[in-house]
Amino acid sequence: MDSTEIFLDRLFSSEEIFSELGQKLDSQISDTASLESFLTNLENETDYILYISDEETENNTVESVISVFERVSESNSLLKVKIISDEFVNIIDENDRITDRSKPRSLVHRDGELHPTVHVWLIRRRDMGIYVLMQKRSAEKDIYPNLWDVSSAGHVRQGQEYGTTAIRETCEELGLEITREKLEFLGFRRNSHTEENIKDNELTAVFMCRENIDDSMINPNPSEVSETGWAEIDELLTVMNDDDFPCCISAEELEMIKKAVF
DSSP states (O other): OOEEEEEEOTTSOHHHHHHHHHHHHTSOOOSHHHHHHHHHTOOSOEEEEEEEEOOOOOOHHHHHHHHHHHHHHHHOTTEEEEEEEEOEEEEEOTTSOEEEEEEEHHHHHHHTOEEEEEEEEEEEEETTEEEEEEEEEOTTOSSSTTOEEOSEEEEOBTTOOHHHHHHHHHHHHHOOOOOGGGEEEEEEEEEEEEETTEEEEEEEEEEEEOOOOOGGGOOOOTTTEEEEEEEEHHHHHHHTTOTTSOBOOOHHHHHHHHHHHO
């Protein structure tokens, strides 16, 4: 039996939420009373998955809708409900612009829709050249676990933009606070990755930060990053394809850094 996927977005108004419910349930749903009536009168076994956006924003309509599904499922054995909290991201259109259409991140990865992400490269100059900070991704990551990667990276949450995301992700992953004026935008890059159950298609905004970063300033989040290390760009380009150096670093991005610095 197929499941009906319903998106309950904490950033949406009551009208938008009930509109989503009406479309997915193919019924006139205008409030919690009409929702409860619809679910109570189900005549066939029906499976619903409720995806709840993970913002900390309070939304009484979302909570009320969840409560109705849970309450009716206890009395109506035909109703099966699964509730999943997920980060919602906006979809990119054919002109590479962020749209106002949002979707749970796990489903975007499942369905392969183009979505916005950021990469931030921390660099420092030494006598022997330009060094970039790498992070080794945690073993718990669903994509590229245990591989060396860009300094920090992440998805642009719904309603946000690239620069804000770059600052947030650098703080969340490395415990490092940088300011917007320290970020240098290097350009966009398409990034795709496919494996079992994942079709990840990203439009990535690449940033560079020349801030004088001391290692004592870096405090990696262990759920995101297992370790960090600096590498000279040309040496990194040389060893990137070596089996002894497992990484998911883009040579194109390293060339973008070289072009901006030299």
